[in-house]
Amino acid sequence: MAGAGGGSNDVQWCFSQVKGAIDDDVAEADIISTVEFNHSGELLATGDKGGRVVIFQQEIENKSQPQCRSEYNVYSTFQSHEPEFDYLKSLEIEEKINKIRWLPQKNAAQFLLSTNDKTIKLWKISERDKRPEGYNLKEEDGRYIDPNTVTALRVPVFRPMDLMVEASPRRVFANAHTYHINSISINSDHETYLSADDLRINLWHQEITDRSFNIVDIKPANMEELTEVITAAEFHPHQCNTFVYSSSKGTIRLCDMRASALCDTHSKLFEEPEDPSNRSFFSEIISSISDVKFSHNGRYMMTRDYLSVKIWDLNMESRPVETYQVHEYLRNKLCSLYENDCIFDKFECCWNGNDSVVMTGSYNNFFRMFDRGQRRDVTLEASREGSKPQQVLKPRKVCADGKRKKDEISVDSLDFNKKILHTAWHPQDNVIAVATTNNLYIFQDKVN
Amino acid sequence: MFPKGTKRKFSDSREEPVAGGEDVNQSSLAAVRMLSSYSLQRQSLLDMSLIKLQLCHMLVEPNLCRSVLIANTVRQIQEEMTQDGTWQIMTQALSAANAAAQCSADRLVATEVLCRQTEAAQGEQVPKPFPVVGSEGCPAEEVLEEEEAAAAEVGMTMSTVSPQAPTSYLPGTFGMDPCWEEEETGEDDDDDEEEDSEECGSGSEGEERERDSLVEDTRTAEQVFGTFEIKNPAPSPDPALEELFSDVDASYYDLDTVLTGMQSVPKMGPYDLLESLSSHGPSPLSSSTSCRSDLNELDHIMEIIVGS
Numbered sequence: 059m060a061g062a063g064g065g066s067n068d069v070q071w072c073f074s075q076v077k078g079a080i081d082d083d084v085a086e087a088d089i090i091s092t093v094e095f096n097h098s099g100e101l102l103a104t105g106d107k108g109g110r111v112v113i114f115q116q117e118i119e120n121k122s123q124p125q126c127r128s129e130y131n132v133y134s135t136f137q138s139h140e141p142e143f144d145y146l147k148s149l150e151i152e153e154k155i156n157k158i159r160w161l162p163q164k165n166a167a168q169f170l171l172s173t174n175d176k177t178i179k180l181w182k183i184s185e186r187d188k189r190p191e192g193y194n195l196k197e198e199d200g201r202y203i204d205p206n207t208v209t210a211l212r213v214p215v216f217r218p219m220d221l222m223v224e225a226s227p228r229r230v231f232a233n234a235h236t237y238h239i240n241s242i243s244i245n246s247d248h249e250t251y252l253s254a255d256d257l258r259i260n261l262w263h264q265e266i267t268d269r270s271f272n273i274v275d276i277k278p279a280n281m282e283e284l285t286e287v288i289t290a291a292e293f294h295p296h297q298c299n300t301f302v303y304s305s306s307k308g309t310i311r312l313c314d315m316r317a318s319a320l321c322d323t324h325s326k327l328f329e330e331p332e333d334p335s336n337r338s339f340f341s342e343i344i345s346s347i348s349d350v351k352f353s354h355n356g357r358y359m360m361t362r363d364y365l366s367v368k369i370w371d372l373n374m375e376s377r378p379v380e381t382y383q384v385h386e387y388l389r390n391k392l393c394s395l396y397e398n399d400c401i402f403d404k405f406e407c408c409w410n411g412n413d414s415v416v417m418t419g420s421y422n423n424f425f426r427m428f429d430r431g432q433r434r435d436v437t438l439e440a441s442r443e444g445s446k447p448q449q450v451l452k453p454r455k456v457c458a459d460g461k462r463k464k465d466e467i468s469v470d471s472l473d474f475n476k477k478i479l480h481t482a483w484h485p486q487d488n489v490i491a492v493a494t495t496n497n498l499y500i501f502q503d504k505v506n
Numbered sequence: 507m508f509p510k511g512t513k514r515k516f517s518d519s520r521e522e523p524v525a526g527g528e529d530v531n532q533s534s535l536a537a538v539r540m541l542s543s544y545s546l547q548r549q550s551l552l553d554m555s556l557i558k559l560q561l562c563h564m565l566v567e568p569n570l571c572r573s574v575l576i577a578n579t580v581r582q583i584q585e586e587m588t589q590d591g592t593w594q595i596m597t598q599a600l601s602a603a604n605a606a607a608q609c610s611a612d613r614l615v616a617t618e619v620l621c622r623q624t625e626a627a628q629g630e631q632v633p634k635p636f637p638v639v640g641s642e643g644c645p646a647e648e649v650l651e652e653e654e655a656a657a658a659e660v661g662m663t664m665s666t667v668s669p670q671a672p673t674s675y676l677p678g679t680f681g682m683d684p685c686w687e688e689e690e691t692g693e694d695d696d697d698d699e700e701e702d703s704e705e706c707g708s709g710s711e712g713e714e715r716e717r718d719s720l721v722e723d724t725r726t727a728e729q730v731f732g733t734f735e736i737k738n739p740a741p742s743p744d745p746a747l748e749e750l751f752s753d754v755d756a757s758y759y760d761l762d763t764v765l766t767g768m769q770s771v772p773k774m775g776p777y778d779l780l781e782s783l784s785s786h787g788p789s790p791l792s793s794s795t796s797c798r799s800d801l802n803e804l805d806h807i808m809e810i811i812v813g814s
Contacts, residue, residue, distance in 0.1 A: 237570055238567070287571045289571060
């Protein structure tokens with residue numbers, strides 16, 4: 059099939075750009091760990107294992123060349139987190155950026171939250187394209203002028219300069235998490251945000267760094283009784299009192315902060331009964347939810363577990379309204395995927411702008427899109443081979459049984475080291491960012 | 507591309523072990539094949555899980571979600587074996603072996619298996635590679651002692667197996683390669699695969715190892731989760747030190763101190779975590795890392811010992 063996309067026309071996905079090193083030898087620090095568009099889609103941020111954030115900006119569309127959508131170029135690069143050492147426990151704290159979330163834009167500057175395992179930081183990214191010149195008591199290079207030599211006064215003026223993009227840390231939210239932070243989510247009230255680790259969720263005010271409220275705590279009194287952890291959390295896009303968190307047992311709890319200060323008791327519990335015919339020792343592991351995302355309209359939420367993507371109607375807790383199999387052919391391979399730890403890979407998922415299509419990653423640098431309306435899905439590949447400008451991506455197919463057709467790939471030839479964990483969709487347009495291990499691919503739909 | 511044995515499926519049907527008795531006159535290879543593949547697969551999964559739990563103790567920071575999921579899998583297998591009745595069988599066999607061998611619990615099943623006569627097994631017709639070993643008592647104990655010191659913190663059944671001692675006792679009749687080794691070489695032969703799935707942890711020896719693994723599992727669970735809490739530091743610390751640390755968030759200490767103990771016990775602050783770490787003993791980092799590399803070898807050996 060040609061492609062999956064919103065609307066009545068078939069979308070054909072084309073290669074647009076690829077960022078990152080070409081050689082196969084991947085430096086550990088370059089491994090991309092998060093990808094996120096801002097609210098307008100003009101900026102695209104990536105975080106990596108080395109604690110750096112790279113922001114790409116979409117150039118203003120070139121009207122004379124309607125065929126080619128504008129490209130994303132590097133806008134700012136900064137070191138967000140540094141490796142730390144916890145001396146009391148003799149443990150390293152990784153600088154890897156786990157999540158980036160953009161704040162809604164309020165003024166000329168852009169703000170984002172970035173977090174590693176322990177610390178969240180608010181960064182301000184601002185442009186400077188003018189500078190004041192003509193001081194009375196200071197030379198251009200900063201040297202002070204002897205006041206006695208000044209004979210006339212002048213008013214300093216702003217003169218244009220080369221665009222400089224500055225990133226500065228404005229807030230550091232530290233020391234609130236004992237366990238590893240897996241999610242941050244900004245509230246629709248534009249004042250607060252939540253951060254979630256394996257066992258607790260904290261509520262912060264964006265301005266206050268020395269205090270946070272604990273709103274969920276699932277830590278058992280006796281740690282030996284621990285059987286479930288929090289895997290992801292997100293605020294509702296419109297209702298500032300509502301958030302959800304997912305668990306390693308495949309449940310999603312929706313909580314209302316108006317109900318009580320500590321939201322240990324859920325308002326809704328979303329759980330699909332297990333299919334007894336598929337039961338195995340790996341059932342629990344593959345039911346563990348690795349990502350949860352509300353739809354833009356706030357009526358649905360999507361969860362990603364190891365083999366599937368599920369869409370839930372917030373009004374129905376008993377089962378999802380839609381289930382899409384990402385790579386069902388792996389069900390027979392769970393034992394070896396457990397052995398090589400791939401079964402613990404945490405794939406993310408995302409919605410397109412109008413909630414009609416969802417996307418998630420897989421192995422062998424494949425990623426999948428599911429068109430909810432047209433009930434179609436497609437598998438595409440992010441690779442250098444398909445990377446000529448505007449080259450249309452060819453749909454891929456994995457052959458589960460032995461009868462491999464031409465152009466199909468057999469399950470045993472899949473490269474499980476090439477995994478696409480992080481993907482992002484432009485909030486309005488059909489532009490997607492897909493992160494392989496150390497490269498960022500940008501695809502867009504073919505403009506006719 | 508998959509390592510050996512990956513095409514196994516966990517089938518719900520279980521073959522009767524009794525069926526193996528009919529093949530007593532066939533080659534040992536066929537006899538092994540008749541054993542319940544389900545319980546063998548389950549055993550192998552249990553072994554794999556325990557290794558993963560132990561290995562994660564050696565990492566700088568454990569991924570809690572992964573540890574919890576693996577521990578739950580182990581618990582699941584344990585519960586199923588309890589329902590099976592295999593748990594009780596192993597408990598009895600092990601306590602008998604314990605009394606007979608008079609080895610300390612830390613020696614674990616490796617020693618028991620080496621020391622014990624294989625007639626303690628269920629009588630299933632499996633190749634018996636260790637009559638030689640059995641008759642010589644516990645010669646591996648001395649070697650195990652050294653190994654144990656280095657592997658103490660791993661605290662796992664397999665880790666106490668000496669890589670040297672058992673190999674010298676391997677009989678020639680044991681014609682099949684143990685499944686762990688096969689998996690490492692990554693051969694893709696269907697026939698071998700089938701053999702492997704049946705070799706891994708076969709029979710009661712496997713179950714005994716399982717029993718001990720599960721004894722270890724209790725400790726494992728404790729190690730993984732139990733020391734996430736500071737054992738309430740009752741001692742009244744030096745007021746000066748207390749003042750020094752007064753603004754440190756106490757909840758910060760809730761992380762797994764086993765790992766900390768792995769690497770640097772003495773670096774603990776005034777909140778004395780040595781108590782919680784004492785069961786693991788001091789463990790220089792180097793021995794942890796060498797243990798990690800030895801684990802594959804140790805697994806190999808364990809499979810040889812119990813896999814027949």
